[in-house]
Amino acid sequence: MSAAKVFTKPASMTDKIMHFCPGCTHGIIQRLVAEVIDELDIRENTIAVGPVGCAVFCYDYWDVDFHQASHGRAPAVATGVKRVHPDKVVFSLQGDGDIAAIGTTEIVHAAARGEKISCLFVNNSIYGMTGGQMAPTTIVGQKTTTTPGGRDSNMAGYPVKLTEMLAVLDGTAYSARVSVHNPANVIKAKKVIKKAFEVQIKGEGFAIVEILSTCPTNWGLSPVESIKWLEENILPYFPIGEFKTPGEVSR
Amino acid sequence: MSAAKVFTKPASMTDKIMHFCPGCTHGIIQRLVAEVIDELDIRENTIAVGPVGCAVFCYDYWDVDFHQASHGRAPAVATGVKRVHPDKVVFSLQGDGDIAAIGTTEIVHAAARGEKISCLFVNNSIYGMTGGQMAPTTIVGQKTTTTPGGRDSNMAGYPVKLTEMLAVLDGTAYSARVSVHNPANVIKAKKVIKKAFEVQIKGEGFAIVEILSTCPTNWGLSPVESIKWLEENILPYFPIGEFKTPGEVSR
Amino acid sequence: MLEELIIAGFGGQGVMSMGQLITYAGMIENKNVAWIPSYGPEMRGGTANCAVTISDREISSPVVTEPTSVIIMNQPSLTRFLPTLKPGGLLLINSSLVSADISRNDLRVLEIPSNELANEKLNNTRVANIIILGAYIESTKVVTIDSIVESLKKVLPERRHNLIPLNRQALELGAEFARLAKV
Amino acid sequence: MLEELIIAGFGGQGVMSMGQLITYAGMIENKNVAWIPSYGPEMRGGTANCAVTISDREISSPVVTEPTSVIIMNQPSLTRFLPTLKPGGLLLINSSLVSADISRNDLRVLEIPSNELANEKLNNTRVANIIILGAYIESTKVVTIDSIVESLKKVLPERRHNLIPLNRQALELGAEFARLAKV
Amino acid sequence: MAKGRAIICEDRCKGCGLCVTACPQGLIELSKKLNNSGFHPAVVSDMEKCKGCALCALMCPDVAIEVEKEES
Amino acid sequence: MAKGRAIICEDRCKGCGLCVTACPQGLIELSKKLNNSGFHPAVVSDMEKCKGCALCALMCPDVAIEVEKEES
Amino acid sequence: MSKVLMKGNEAVAEAAVLGGCRYFFGYPITPQNEIPEYLAKRLPEVGGTFLQAESEISAINMVFGAAGSGARVMTSSSGPGISLKQEGISYISGAELPCVIVNMVRGGPGLGNIGPAQSDYFQATKGGGHGDYRLIVFGPASVQELVDLTIEAFELADRYRNPVMILGDGILGQMMEPVEFKVKEIRKGPEKPWAATGAKGRARNLITSLYIVPEELEEHCRKLKEKYDRIAAVEKRHESYFADDTEIVLAAYGTTARICKAVVDQARDEGIRAGLIRPVTLWPFPDEPYYKAAEHADAFLTVEMSNGQMVEDVRLSVNGRKPVHFLGRTGGIVPTKAEIYAEVKKIVEGGVR
């Protein structure tokens, strides 16, 4: 009988302690991406593009070449990178504000172009980095610093279902939503993220994966309460699932 | 027996000769809007917002208060107008480049907010005003000045089905596509445009109407050939229909 | 020699390509040349004009505000450019389209019914502007007809080269008209 | 009188609100006041400090670079702010959290084990920073304890006013400690 | 049967020919002459046959056509 | 039955408690003491009962947990 | 005493409300988030509308629409967000619409950081957008001035039908100082017969910046220039602090000017005849005071949180009469009293050219 490591920090992750708040599931997502990079053995072949948002420092945690983008423009930056290096794996990670508010045009058109990149979208239904303002994904009734009485759909409208929306486009090869609120979903999330990378590697086209995540700090809840709040409030509006898989044509 | 006018220039249209090229169906759309304004008797109650594109001079033809917008931002400008004048009828008209390329973010979020405005979208599958470059709606294979060999989906992706995409959003109350390539469709188009105005007037929310249109000049075809080209090439990819009507909820 | 020419008319009358042909010809003759287009505010079918400068010295300014010659292809252009023409300058008018009522008497004026000429003599109204070009060349000697023909070869796609003889005819017709009119 | 105070510690230690309370109290006493926060680059839980200026003249600059007093709530802040303190300045340290090894001898130094004090004497570690505030006020007389209590009334929401007596106790406890330590 | 009149404004017409295709009676053709803007304007060849259906006007992008109908 | 070992790195841990909820055996609790960053780190109360299932590690946002399993 | 202790950002927000602002469109960015957050609560109380836009570009175009509709309207942002607004600002200026834009400047270029900076001076005063246009730019130096100038900004915007920018910095937005709101009643803007409000009983109104005919655009630009000249003639403002008899004149605005004041105090204490000329309007720039001061001052020292921007305007004002020195800190670092004072001494003692 000998002891074997069944879980360790992935090799393509640095030793740096992450800056995320305690219990913020951004950290889980960072790790899953590194695990996928390890499993596909593409660390030396990958260029990552980051957001402006709480994950802005992700270059400190992934041991890969990295390109910063301006707020919302990661898909455009990734397009520039991919066109220069069509043989490399290019992926981006963005928050909900980044991808579904200011960056709507860029993600829609990266998808429409069928750009061969993998886009990860961390949906925590709030602007984390700037201190808890309403996001495009904020649930109706959810309190944020800019919807002090809760999001009022009459004034501020409805959450954007970006991932479903992108599935409508012919350029989108893969579109799915996952969550990381419990171990089973974490495992599933990793599979889906991996698939998004594989879709790119196989040249099948554009892939988007939305990942539901928590923001204990700005939700004003403990990490454990946040997990629960996600399950009870976000999941019903943003159901988990694959909306489009390669080969499907929407029309 | 006495003679009655069965067709005249609508009252809310000025006398100015339009600047559009011969046979360009932009002109039909301008007229239909004026007819709807007449029929709803809202000329003194309406504020129009225009695009940057071939319809940029539409303020010369509609006898209503008018607000110019920067390229692509008409829905944001219209939002500013509507919030100040919630009791007025506010509508915008945009070309495909304006609304579905540079202005994607603005139209998506006007829809997501359920902004009570009516947005008209003239899809002629090309950048008319700037001389015939590829538009987000250019058909695969279509030749333009920036796709000299025809749009190659591998390089430049697929046409954007904006109207279907907007139907996914909960803030969208009404979403439909029409065409003006023959009298029957012109009549239908007017009904749908009118409905988009009525949806606003009834306070039901955001309405988008896409109108297929020709660009003889940049398609390099005669006006009559253009009509045919639209039927044979655009209609199959961009089918006519209502994608969402008030009361439907997408989720 | 410093020739500063403005050609003005409706968009679609071939105003731009007339200017380009002369410019090209000038370059072929090793002269210094420049061509500047100017479109009216209308999208299509509005007014359009271009300025051509040909000089044997280096060209200081390619922007022409006081032309030495003006070719007029439509009525509004006459009103606009007549006052700008240098004293002693050459005014060429397509009299098939423009009724000339010239308020100045310090100019060399040549009116050519070039649409009629094109129709009657060459049976092809398309080359009306080329006839005017021929008259212009004859009147100014800025470039030769041969150089224009040479530039046509470069400008026209191969499959259109069959049109070159017709164009040469038109050029010569215009030149002859000018010679007879002795401007 | 020109008091320029820096309070420094971890985010979440109440550093900002301590500064605000003093500022508020100064205003209540009709002094000129200013408060400037400064957050470290970390998102949460990083270092944070604020600068308070209280003066009976108009305040030229509210930016404090050479403080007259410094309150230190964590170790890194000691290293950072010790050198900036004016000669003769007051250095207040929460010795429950910071081990003071002071390299300067031109200062008035007061070390308060305020977490222990809070725990032992008031049975509530939450008011550790208020104890320090009391000591600070006793040592500088910049404002009175009454004014701090007054500002607490304005700053705390109505439903928290029951905490005011505890806070007064803490202030007085700190003041007493300082009196005994005679800085 | 109703009798109609399609009145085409020569100066507004740009000679695009959409009305020509639209008229179910095939009554409209483009004139040989040029209008003031340099276009060949549309003309109704045989007004007697006009039904006043206004399909030509519906398709005219330049609002160059007015249609009248005789009421009976 | 497999025997496991969940090794929690005290300095990486931010005391969020997600592992506490995740452990099906209920083996993890937050320590009373503070780590260098001022958090109460998680500790495994009774390592003997650890199955090495790594569910705790899966949920740890700070990659503070390593898990070993004895192979039989 | 009716003073209240307030953060600069919140004070701006409250001042806007008192100044008659009824509409705010903005997008979050540090260090100005307290402005939208305050207004999200406050505007509905006065019947106004707070709307978080999906981007800065949308925000400025909503402002465009609301301004054209006759409203008093504001937006605020910082660095990258203000850059994104440049096209919209150019349109609003071209269409001659009144609005107020706040920039709480942060460290740049690019993403930079959220520290205080003054490196957007050029962008604000020379025009970061395309075409010939000018913003009226205020450079407040205290929370009280933030309040007073914000209220006034709405008046000037309406008077000249021109955007007014408040150029603050991270410190000014975050700091608390006691302020007095001298305006007691919420102001109302003037009638705006030119606005797009629905053409009821009048000829239609057109809000545009499109002048396709060159002669017409030139005429429009000439009108704009005349307006800017008029503004320059009457709206230049500055504060002079011991600047009437000086060896050396400091030039600084905003937070930096506060520190320079303390430097002047110290210098005067130590026998150096230093003074400060603080521009309150950054555009139009108060050139005269500098030009005049060159008569008695031996040298000028411009201090900025930038690598040197306003210094060009100081040089243009002094016009070669005396040397103009420069001291700058960047990246969120505030120049210290000590280093400025040292520079002053060096200059006065002839240590630098």
Added chain:
Amino acid sequence: MSKVLMKGNEAVAEAAVLGGCRYFFGYPITPQNEIPEYLAKRLPEVGGTFLQAESEISAINMVFGAAGSGARVMTSSSGPGISLKQEGISYISGAELPCVIVNMVRGGPGLGNIGPAQSDYFQATKGGGHGDYRLIVFGPASVQELVDLTIEAFELADRYRNPVMILGDGILGQMMEPVEFKVKEIRKGPEKPWAATGAKGRARNLITSLYIVPEELEEHCRKLKEKYDRIAAVEKRHESYFADDTEIVLAAYGTTARICKAVVDQARDEGIRAGLIRPVTLWPFPDEPYYKAAEHADAFLTVEMSNGQMVEDVRLSVNGRKPVHFLGRTGGIVPTKAEIYAEVKKIVEGGVR
């Protein structure tokens, strides 16, 4: 003779290809559409990529990505489109990436019109985006110079890891002149070991403009400033046309400079000692020649297609030694030789102050 007759826009595009540009990202706007249209055909022929972006913002961020990936890359636009690119330009400058940006300036502000103009000078040279950064800005005056400077722009961009802007105008882009392409072989950029290309066998590379710690951002800004100073020391360029013994020096760039040359010719013919100093680099601005000319010239006259922008740099250069006059036309109107000459005469004859 290897000259070809080409439109300015097409010449820029061909020059870019020869200069080693392999990637172009752009969005249509008049009057520069011939650039993307030419490259849509041409780039694929040389194994390059032409991509029409969905907006100018996307275009500049694609440029950001391609530049960070080590490519030679270009974008082009005009007025409103360049305004939208300001945030991206600031990021690219902050991340110290090389690229070339063409602005064929049109009439503004706002939508304005598509006539030629020079009213984006401030935006180009002072920084329309946020933060302290500088672009190298070329102001070509002929199609040949468009070609030569475009080719060189790629070299300078790589040498300094800095964006280079070509500031043209509607006329320059549309006019045809004979040009010679002196570069015969398509150039290649240098090795770029700093680029994000996949971390194969080396430590990973990071492309960023984020420096969250103030001390680090200040250090970065200091490094940038040093670079800009270095550029200013060696890259200033101008053309001097009869400017060595003058009564009056004209200052103009681009198309306007061409007209001024003709004015100088005429003036010299008529016995007026006029000269022209034409900046070729608009940033760094060639200040010395103006400063020196102030020794013999009695006055300066700046001519621009704007309400007065470059004139500030001329004034800063002359530094008060002699009066600097200004003549501007706007809205797409080109100043005429006659009016400039009249102004020259007025000044020389003492008619204006």
